[in-house]
Amino acid sequence: MRHFADLHFHSKYSRAVSPHMELDGLAAGAKQKGLTILGTGDFTHPLWFKELKNRLQPEGNGFYRLNDASVRFMLTCEVSTIASMPKGVKRVHHVLHAADLDVVAQVNDVLSKKGNLAADGRPTFGKTTPTELVELLMEVSRDIVVVPAHIWTPWFSVFGSKSGFDSIQEAYQDQAKHIFALETGMSSDPAMNWRVSGLDRFTLMSNSDSHSPHPWRLGRECNAFEFGEEQLSYAALWNAVREKDQTHFKYTVETPPAYGKYHWDGHRACGFSCPPEKTRQLNGHCPVCNKPLTLGVQYRVEELADRPQGVVPENAVPFKTLLPLHELLSAVTGKALTTQTVQKTADALIAKAGSELAVLLDLDPNDLTAVAGAFVARAVLDNRATAVSVVPGFDGQYGKPQLSDGQQRLNE
Ligand SMILES: [Zn+2]
Ligand SMILES: [Zn+2]
Structure with missing residues (x-):
């Protein structure tokens, strides 16, 4: 059976999120979209975690069910780390996945010492490096999967033009061995990522990062898996991702990268936007206000790219653009x-x-x-x-x- 999975979005406990992003609203949105596997989002938030514990029933395979809804839930959240590094302040978002509510309880206990989990569904841990985050999580359970979120967005991502690193190794250091998948984000698609040979060992995934259950938001980007009813489990899904096993991980669904909010460079307030080649002619400055432009995802990809367009790495999971x-x-x-x-x-x-x-x-x-x-x-x-x-x-x-x-x- 074909399963569409969206593993990254936010609950009503995150800032600027629709009140309908609760379990029933999510299940209804998933049904309309055609998603059969959903993250929960925000498992670090105390009130949301309480709802998850009260309402979700374990299936025994790392997934959870809500009543008789057709969708399965995987326990997920997104966290933000901020650290002063030799090359500047680095702000990175990470998506966390867990197979068990007890593991989540331990994670929340550990992370509550790093920041205020009740402040936002996506908590921020100051003075924490990506490496320290992964180290802490791996001490709780080796089954936790950490996926760097929307890796190219300017402000809060591992490669972002404003606050990122130049490689996964630089960001996660000795813990990079635990990172095997990356979320490409709305403003880039796999073809853009394939231009960076340093990413070949990673599996590219796509999620919506939605803040509402509207069908044009939830699942707008997602992952297509193929699993028989008996085969499907948290471990089997992540094994397919890790191995780029295309009998089970069939493709990702992508919006056109230009649809994303950070594809080109520009200034929203100035009403000015341009592609990277124009930005270089302008020396990176806005012709309206003369301040530095917000450099988008395409610009940043071209900075790190070491291959021309059109190269498809061996065994890459395919994608569909919709x-x-x-x-x-x-x-x-x-x-x-x-x-x-x-x-x-x-x-x-x-x-x-x-x-x-x-x-x-x-x-x-x-x-x-x-x-x-x-x-x-x-x-x-x-x-x-x-x-x-x-x-x-x-x-x-x-x-x-x-x-x-x-x-x-x-x-x-
Ligand atoms: Zn994020
Ligand atoms: Zn401007």
Whole structure:
């Protein structure tokens, strides 16, 4: 059976997160999207952890269930480390995964000595290096999996232009041996990461980092696994990731990297954005305010890249590029994501296919046309062929999908 897994997002206990990011809202969002494995997010937060303990039932294989919901939960959270290093202050986000609520209780006990876990669903540990974090976690349990989060984003990531390192080894030192997977984040896709040969040994994963259960957020990036009901377990899933075992880890689902909030360089307040080559011509300065531009993910990848575009490393897990359905419908109709026009068409398509991912990946062209008309059908098929262009995002602003003949479609 195909399983789509989204292992990184936040609960209502994190800052700027929807109140619907609680267990029932997540289970409902997962069903609509077509996700069958979800992280819990935020397991370090005392109130959220209490909810997880009270409501989730262990399956005995490292996953947990909520009532009779179709989705399985994996215990996850994201934490932030900040440390003054010889080359400056380093701020890094890490996604943690655990197989057992008792292990999480021990992790929370250890981490509570490093920072205030109740302050935010994504806690911050000052004066803690990535190496120290992994060391502490491995002392609790070797089954904990640490995945550096959205590795290219400027402010809070292992390679970020504002606060990162130049290699995983430099960041995690002697603990780098415990790191085997990396989260590429919205603004980069595997093809961009393949340009950096130092990343070849790692498995690339994708998650939504969503702050709401909206279908155009939760699961917008995710991981496709194939497991029989009896085979599926926390250990089997991570083994497939570690080994890049493509009989079980089939592909990642990516939004176009330009859709991400930090793909290009720019200043949101100045309304200015540009690709890396232009930034270099400008010596990195904004032509509007003259201050240094926020350097995006593409710029940073090019700084560390030692290969041309188009190289596919041996045994790399493949990926599919897909815009969320609501974004596509919004681009077709010219209406906002939350409008009735967009929602009604999305609901009808999801009812036909069973889930949004099934609409995007599987629904037959004749069914697409019958339910939503020829223009929408064409947009969905263009999306499958990665033929929808996106005006690149920058400095915290999402990219904007554009159908080259969008207006014409409306008027046809
Ligand atoms: Zn983060
Ligand atoms: Zn500016």
